[in-house]
Amino acid sequence: MTxxxxxxxxxxxxxxxxxxxxxxxxxxxxxxxxRKGDPLDAIANWGAGLLEAVADxxxxxxxxxxxxxxxxxxxxxxxxxLLDQAHQLGLITIGDxxxxxxxxxxxxxxxxxxxxxxxxxxxxxxxxxxxxxxVAQSNGTGLFALVRTSNPGGDxxxxxxxxxxxxxxxxxxxxxxRIGDQSIGDSGYSLLGAVVGATKPSEAASxxxxxxxxxxxxxxxxxxxxxxxxxxxxxxxxxxGALITASRSVIYAHQSCPDIxxxxxxxNSAADLNHQIASIL
Amino acid sequence: MTxxxxxxxxxxxxxxxxxxxxxxxxxxxxxxxxRKGDPLDAIANWGAGLLEAVADxxxxxxxxxxxxxxxxxxxxxxxxxLLDQAHQLGLITIGDxxxxxxxxxxxxxxxxxxxxxxxxxxxxxxxxxxxxxxVAQSNGTGLFALVRTSNPGGDxxxxxxxxxxxxxxxxxxxxxxRIGDQSIGDSGYSLLGAVVGATKPSEAASxxxxxxxxxxxxxxxxxxxxxxxxxxxxxxxxxxGALITASRSVIYAHQSCPDIxxxxxxxNSAADLNHQIASIL
Numbered sequence: 001m002t003x004x005x006x007x008x009x010x011x012x013x014x015x016x017x018x019x020x021x022x023x024x025x026x027x028x029x030x031x032x033x034x035r036k037g038d039p040l041d042a043i044a045n046w047g048a049g050l051l052e053a054v055a056d057x058x059x060x061x062x063x064x065x066x067x068x069x070x071x072x073x074x075x076x077x078x079x080x081x082l083l084d085q086a087h088q089l090g091l092i093t094i095g096d097x098x099x100x101x102x103x104x105x106x107x108x109x110x111x112x113x114x115x116x117x118x119x120x121x122x123x124x125x126x127x128x129x130x131x132x133x134x135v136a137q138s139n140g141t142g143l144f145a146l147v148r149t150s151n152p153g154g155d156x157x158x159x160x161x162x163x164x165x166x167x168x169x170x171x172x173x174x175x176x177x178r179i180g181d182q183s184i185g186d187s188g189y190s191l192l193g194a195v196v197g198a199t200k201p202s203e204a205a206s207x208x209x210x211x212x213x214x215x216x217x218x219x220x221x222x223x224x225x226x227x228x229x230x231x232x233x234x235x236x237x238x239x240x241g242a243l244i245t246a247s248r249s250v251i252y253a254h255q256s257c258p259d260i261x262x263x264x265x266x267x268n269s270a271a272d273l274n275h276q277i278a279s280i281l
Numbered sequence: 282m283t284x285x286x287x288x289x290x291x292x293x294x295x296x297x298x299x300x301x302x303x304x305x306x307x308x309x310x311x312x313x314x315x316r317k318g319d320p321l322d323a324i325a326n327w328g329a330g331l332l333e334a335v336a337d338x339x340x341x342x343x344x345x346x347x348x349x350x351x352x353x354x355x356x357x358x359x360x361x362x363l364l365d366q367a368h369q370l371g372l373i374t375i376g377d378x379x380x381x382x383x384x385x386x387x388x389x390x391x392x393x394x395x396x397x398x399x400x401x402x403x404x405x406x407x408x409x410x411x412x413x414x415x416v417a418q419s420n421g422t423g424l425f426a427l428v429r430t431s432n433p434g435g436d437x438x439x440x441x442x443x444x445x446x447x448x449x450x451x452x453x454x455x456x457x458x459r460i461g462d463q464s465i466g467d468s469g470y471s472l473l474g475a476v477v478g479a480t481k482p483s484e485a486a487s488x489x490x491x492x493x494x495x496x497x498x499x500x501x502x503x504x505x506x507x508x509x510x511x512x513x514x515x516x517x518x519x520x521x522g523a524l525i526t527a528s529r530s531v532i533y534a535h536q537s538c539p540d541i542x543x544x545x546x547x548x549n550s551a552a553d554l555n556h557q558i559a560s561i562l
Contacts, residue, residue, distance in 0.1 A: 024385070024386060026385055064382075064386055064389075066380075066382055066385075066386040066387070066389035066390045066393070067385075067386065067389050069357075069389065069390065069393040070389040070390075070392045070393045071393075072357065072358075072361060072393065072395075073354045073355065073357040073358035073361065074354065075393075076350075076353065076354040076357045077353075077354035080353060080354065096386075098380070098381050098382055098402075099347075099379075100379050100381070100402055101345075101347055101379055102430065102432040102434070103432070104305070104307055104347075104348075105305060105345055105347040105348065105377075106347070108345075108347035108348050108350065108351040109347045109350065109351075111351045112347065112350040112351045112352075112353065112356075114353075121379075121381055121402050121404055122404070122438065123402055123403070123404040123427060123438060123439070124427070124430050124432060124434065124435060124438075125430075125432065125433075125434030125435050125436065125437035125438050125439070126433075126434035126437050127432050127433055127434035128432065128434060129434075130434075146404060146405070149383070149405050149406075151383040151384070151405060151406065151408050151409065152406075152407075152408055153383070153405065153406030153407035153408035153409060153410075153411075154405055154406050155406065156406035156407050156456055157403065157404060157405075157406050157449070157452065157453060157456070158404070158406070160443055160449065160452055161443065161444040162441055162442065162443055162444060163442040163443060163444050163446075165444075168438070168441065168449060171438065171441055172438060175437055175438070
């Protein structure tokens, strides 16, 4: 069984850049060509086409659970079907569900996950992460714990200053580094990665120091305002250790290129994401 | 449209005690009488019988999403069916899903919820709570945000001391009080409540002061070690403002009463929970 971190880094090397497409569809924003009939069917068809369009250009996709859960049980079935289709296309899959609970509930969330990796929320502390770690270690999957998010409101809690001088996010980073140390792959990286928003380079650099063995899942590239320079600080000196995610700029590429087929627009945009990140490493 | 807080407090008054049964089934722990055939079918049948058994004794049930999600889309269908059955029995329902995300993803989680209230995780800050608030205000549902959990690992983050002398949990409490102020019912309570574990009375009292208008959802009564004295501090002076939840002591009551029908054991235990909490108010 290959360790998740090794599998992910190998896939990034094979595709030439550590990039990820975030799949979080909102029906109203999909291309006209697919917006017909039942919305969930349309999302399912669009999703299958999107995965085909990006598969040659990126090693990984992150699929947002909320966008499917809103369609209840049938939506969850589509979410899992897309994860399966992505897998068959050779893509590494991240289920972006931000789950968090303790004990048996955490173990159940871990068991529910059919992706190669799952995002988790660490507000509940060590014993909320351990059950996810146990399952991940036993089945070769990975985890990305929320440490620092790029939304404006993220500051409200994550940037509070502690009595010892650290920020809350830095304390969470130390917790993740400590727990993640339980499972390091041959690549030197842990199966437990960290979600670190592409915001201020100085902050990313400080979190990088605290979590040298965590792969950073970095959302917010492109449409959310992160630039190539911003994300540089998320990488280790060896050019590894981060996975840069773009969502809207890729999945809604048809909006800026209305004259070409939507799948071609998506493929072009995914290729562009690959080149942009490859060029800074 | 009745405000969620008013609806919940009225239901508690009608049943004589502000108590809640936590429904988080693990197949292996269910009564022998129901453990046969397909596990999910067994859980669905057991759940329907459990709801009937508790409906006369408690105003509210909290159903744990993870225990159903582990059975994938069919599990989610059973989760929603049980919420619907509980509703038909006149019970207030809380979907214990601890969701947390930002923007459109948070709005989608809010739209996915079919319970009267949903538990949410506030690590992502203000703008992760606002989309849930908007949906709750528009459809008369409620929210319970994680503030302080009773698991041992909860201390790792929630009890860190800030430079201003507060704990992280106290800072989150202030955030929840501020946002919750947007929607106060006639009862004087907000639709945005707080999850506060039944641990140390001194800590509960301090959080009570910071969140006078929040209804506390207090898990951990009974099997998890919380006592009636421990939970007293979660109430306001008027004897309102907390909802005390017991799970294992009620749903697995058959284990301590093997000689009677499991539904009767559950009903007895739910009645006992009601009397214990009523007696301290």
